[in-house]
Amino acid sequence: MPHTHPPHLALIPRPDAETAAPPDSAAFRELEGILAGQQLRAVFQPILDLRGRAYLGFEGLIRGPEGSPLEFPLQLFAAAREADRLLELERSCRETIFKAFAEQHLPGHLFVNSSPTSLRDPAFRNGTTMDLLRDLGLTPSRIVIEVTENQQIDDFPALRDALLHYRGLGYRIAIDDLGEGFSNLRMWSELRPEFVKIDRHFVHGIADDPLKFQLVRSMHDIAETSGAFIIAEGIEREADFTTIRDLGIACGQGYFIARPTAKPPIQPEKTALSALAAGQIMVFPNASAGSGMATARNLLQYITPISPLAPNDKVYERFEMDPEIQVLPVVDDGGTPVGLINRHNLIDRFARPFRRELYGKKPCTMFMDPAPLVVDHQLPVQEVSRMVSRASSHYLQDGFVITENGRYAGVGSGQALMALITELQISAARYANPLTQLPGNVPLNEHTDRLLESQSTGGAAFAACYFDIDNFKPFNDAYGYRRGDDVIQLLGRLLVGVADNRRDFVGHVGGDDFVILFQSDDWEERCAKALRQFDEQILNLVEPEDLRRGGFAGEDRKGRPVFNPLPSLSIGAVRVQPGQFHTHHEISAVCAGAKKQAKKQPGSSLFIERRRPILSPAGGIGLEEIDGSGESPQSDGNELVEPFLP
Structure with a gap:
């Protein structure tokens, strides 16, 4: 399982491998020896079918020679990248994993990580891999290609076409690290993969985190609609395992189930089976009191601010161009908010005889509120409501400035605040006691x-x-x-x-x-x-x-x-x-x-x-x-x- 634990378990390195120090000449020589001498080692981590209480299959992972500087994939793939031999290394990884899987007669599916670049590798598509599988007695239907988003996908249509090609040959498709990358939701929508792996970030601590719980439940609902099997990665705690079980997630993977090893057991271990058979259910984390999670950011509306040096004529033009804007934030060059200009206040002043001629060229700070209500984006909406209610009544009409790290982020309106508070109170009445x-x-x-x-x-x-x-x-x-x-x-x-x-x-x-x-x-x-x-x-x-x-x-x-x-x-x-x-x-x-x-x-x-x-x-x-x-x-x-x- 690539990312559930330390990076040496991965077949394809994660994005953080890009930051690894460039290998020295000794690393280059070590890589040359590994590739020439076929010194890669395969380890396998079981994937448990929670409903069938048996292993669905195994994920094939790679390591270099034990004790060598390139034993772990982070260093191994960094050396290959510097030497421009990534595709060659990936081919060797595939062959090593296929052979070890066949030699042990492991049951079920074999999950193999593949980078977007390797999927377009001619050596993967010219029939050589199919010949190897045939010689090993493996069918493509047992191989699950895990699309690992460790590289930026510049040509999504080409990747989609490549995956459709492999599916046509009988391979199955899995999207790895759902929630981590930027295009795997699109791949899920367009490719309809058989398996979707949820990134460990959303799984670890799910028993105690209402937001993670709701996100994973939503992913599960999408999977039910699309016909995909969800695999929850990174299960390390029994509480998280039981929560995943009670959510109805199909499969799980992680240290709590089994650690990667060169010769994995073919039957689930007692610890996981006992947790599956336990008659008690988990109390899901209390997301029902979620009104406490609503913050000023929920109210944020971004309005392009104006400089304190801008003339009043410029402000008037902004209001004329956009009738929906009720206030205009005034922000200095450093991003610090210095005031708010109210539409009705400015237009009312300009409506008087000769006022525009007199003040149109003057700085806009002349008619702004120099002491607007300013709130941080992380402030709970209940606290924002208390601040507005205790302040002068015009703040409810003008709204307030929302900042992030002291810099302008947007504005919030009193109307939006009241609407959200009402919505939260209605929700609280049904789902959580407000007291x-x-x-x-x-x-x-x-x-x-x-x-x-x-x-x-x-x-x-x-x-x-x-x-x-x-x-x-x-x-x-x-x-x-x-x-x-x-x-x-x-x-x-x-x-x-x-x-x-x-x-x-x-x-x-x-x-x-x-x-x-x-x-x-x-x-x-x-x-x-x-x-x-x-x-x-x-x-x-x-x-x-x-x-x-x-x-x-x-x-x-x-x-x-x-x-x-x-x-x-x-x-x-x-x-x-x-x-x-x-x-x-x-x-x-x-x-x-x-x-x-x-x-x-x-x-x-x-x-x-x-x-x-x-x-x-x-x-x-x-x-x-x-x-x-x-x-x-x-x-x-x-x-x-x-x-x-x-």
Whole structure:
């Protein structure tokens, strides 16, 4: 796998090989000896079919003589480039890999990197390679040509025609390093390759990076449409491997699956097979709170600025030529913004008698706002909105200047800012709670359905736990909504802390209601920890007098004075076994019932629903008692409530 690991694993060097130091005469002599003595060595890295749980094939990689200065491809190909022998080296690499692959009788496909230049090499197209494959007992249909974009593609039509020629001979095509080069998306569109390899940059860390996750998911969607198989390169961590698996990506390659070796195993190793067979699914990185990723750059509109020395007549002409421009940025020769000129302000001044004759030749700085609002392109849009709202009202009309590294990048309008903020708020209402930024109802339901779907194919049981704060409304009424928000945020942080962020999904369904979908085996202990921590930390949000009294004064619905206990935490839990539930609606209904049972207990408590669900003919859901008692043992404090024990 060329780029997944150190450069010595590559057959064709990456662009950074261009920066390698020119080889000395010893390197030239070493290269001559390698080519003359056929001293190249082939190593192979398996490519795993994640669905079939078997190797799809192997990528052929090259090395020079062990211990020599040209053992690694970076130096090897740099020497060949300086000696103008790249094509000769690539021919030797192909022959070495083909022979080693055939000698070991390796199964599946053989992936071979090929530069755009080598694809037009007459020695590749004159039948010599076909004769070699025939002598080795290999068919072109087993060979996958990986187009490696390590050179600038000057003649795309010629490259396309060359690849179509090879496809006509039976070879298969793969685009390597999707996302790294500048023309592989075009090749994907025009050539419809059988395989597309995603660059390791987008794969490494995908389990924790919402943006990488969304990009790879989009690539996967395109592959599904075009009929291509995606191969995720650079898989080094189990978490990334599991995320790729759960995304439905067809194939994977990387150190976690297998390292390159001269004699690779023909069966997948136990580590990868165990990860494939694991019944638990990954919690996808939370891109639903993506409103936090929107920055001033999302609002950027580039308007060609004007110099501070330009006359007002020049500004007037710009406004006349382009009626869509409402403001004109004034930027000095160094790229520093110095002001904004408002269209209506200038035209209004010029509309008065003799004003244009008097001021037309004067510098435009005369009518500009010398103190415009300036924001960096990386500033979150929420912060931009706060700055605009706190500033003078004309900033909302004039907009603001957007800079990058202190230099003018463009302008943003108040209208575009308000539109984006509104869009983000609508999205947040569906996908993330704006108070805690935790996933909301939509992603929670999606993850529940993923868990249920996983159970239909052998997935493990999980626990759905509904968290609710007791006496929250009276507390909110007595202490004010600001303190109430503090309690909700406290619980949100607490739940994130007790959950395993890769196995347990934490959702905020609204108000003081939260849900955790636990795949952790010790979920009951985690719930008990949440109860203890809530009881300890809520004390910091209660006034000392109420702490001494053990509660706070309030009024009931009829306005009569009442004494309310301090807020506590109730948890209703349901153990979801395979085959018990079919939709997230059913799980939600049983969780709500369990939560009601927990709230009947004094203080913080956990109620675990152990009755079996029964679906009614009308589509409702009931519960069947296991022990017939129907009695729930009493709980005191943080004692776990476990009714219906068999």
